[in-house]
Amino acid sequence: MSGGSLGALTLTGSVKALALELGFDLVAVGPATPPEHGAAFRRWVEAGHAGTMGYLERRLEERLEPERVLPDARAAVCVALNYYQGEPGDPSWRPVARYAWGRDYHDVIGPRLERLAAHLTEAAGARSHGYVDTPVLERDLAARAGLGWIGKNTMLLHPALGSWFFIGVLLTTAELVSDAPLADRCGSCRACLDACPTAAFVVPYVLDSRRCISYLTIEHRGDIDPDLHRDMTGWQFGCDICQDVCPWNRKAPATRHPEFLPRAAYPGAEALSRMDDASIREAFRDTALLRAKPPGLRRNALIYLENKSR
Numbered sequence: 291m292s293g294g295s296l297g298a299l300t301l302t303g304s305v306k307a308l309a310l311e312l313g314f315d316l317v318a319v320g321p322a323t324p325p326e327h328g329a330a331f332r333r334w335v336e337a338g339h340a341g342t343m344g345y346l347e348r349r350l351e352e353r354l355e356p357e358r359v360l361p362d363a364r365a366a367v368c369v370a371l372n373y374y375q376g377e378p379g380d381p382s383w384r385p386v387a388r389y390a391w392g393r394d395y396h397d398v399i400g401p402r403l404e405r406l407a408a409h410l411t412e413a414a415g416a417r418s419h420g421y422v423d424t425p426v427l428e429r430d431l432a433a434r435a436g437l438g439w440i441g442k443n444t445m446l447l448h449p450a451l452g453s454w455f456f457i458g459v460l461l462t463t464a465e466l467v468s469d470a471p472l473a474d475r476c477g478s479c480r481a482c483l484d485a486c487p488t489a490a491f492v493v494p495y496v497l498d499s500r501r502c503i504s505y506l507t508i509e510h511r512g513d514i515d516p517d518l519h520r521d522m523t524g525w526q527f528g529c530d531i532c533q534d535v536c537p538w539n540r541k542a543p544a545t546r547h548p549e550f551l552p553r554a555a556y557p558g559a560e561a562l563s564r565m566d567d568a569s570i571r572e573a574f575r576d577t578a579l580l581r582a583k584p585p586g587l588r589r590n591a592l593i594y595l596e597n598k599s600r
Contacts (some may be wrong), residue, residue, distance in 0.1 A: 316455070318469045319366070321468055330355070336348050339497065364465055365433075365461075366462075368459050371547065374452070376544045383556045386525075391550060391552045395400050402458070403422075404420060405419025417462070429446045436469040436470055436532070442483055443482035445536075452539035454545075482536055507522070507586070508582045509582075522597065525590075559591040566584075
């Protein structure tokens with residue numbers, strides 16, 4: 291740990307203890323200063339690699355300067371929640387990325403970050419706010435805090451959990467003691483880059499979302515380029531290929547959080563392609579699958595069936 295007063299050390303210890311008590315699997319603290327890869331992120335957006343995710347550009351300046359999100363922010367408390375479920379007991383879920391098998395992670399992480407924020411208010415009179423996905427560069431902040439390192443597939447990797455975990459960030463005006471970042475341990479490995487069926491990685495550490503199966507099946511609205519259909523293989527929502535082949539995920543422990551286990555069988559492409567919007571919303575209520583919206587899920591199912599019939 292770097293410097294800080296005894297008060298800051300004590301407060302930091304109490305925040306970490308509460309985070310673990312709330313069920314987070316990892317917790318680390320870093321500064322709330324502009325992220326080191328901010329300039330690279332700006333270039334990535336300007337190069338068009340974000341595809342149709344216009345929201346990334348609309349709030350670009352906030353992502354590059356945490357103090358724009360929370361004025362006078364001094365620290366970022368970064369937490370991880372393991373969602374790795376092991377091999378699916380129900381194979382119907384194989385076409386769906388693991389992170390979406392259970393309850394929407396926003397609903398699981400958000401209330402726990404609120405508890406941490408309340409603790410910092412009570413203990414130090416600090417203003418704090420939790421974020422999941424937006425509008426901060428959570429992987430950059432988490433890597434700087436020592437929650438892992440950013441791998442060549444752009445995922446955050448931790449030596450114990452691999453990459454199968456969700457990230458939450460709590461910005462706070464409290465004075466906390468920062469942890470040291472971890473060194474990049476990807477070495478010469480290219481497993482994730484070589485395994486991508488759509489060649490979505492421009493170079494190591496740079497993903498072109500426009501070719502990424504996860505982006506195409508979740509974030510992209512409208513038709514998908516027919517030239518990419520065949521390479522989308524057996525996925526209907528998201529893609530785990532670059533995580534499945536990562537050596538750091540070989541010994542990942544199974545989650546202890548039942549919220550991330552499937553609650554029912556996945557309907558399958560045939561049924562899904564015929565379901566109306568209301569039926570889809572009911573089937574996937576409180577899950578991340580609705581991020582793709584009903585038209586997107588039907589589109590994905592039809593492409594899956596197209597590939598299956600080849």
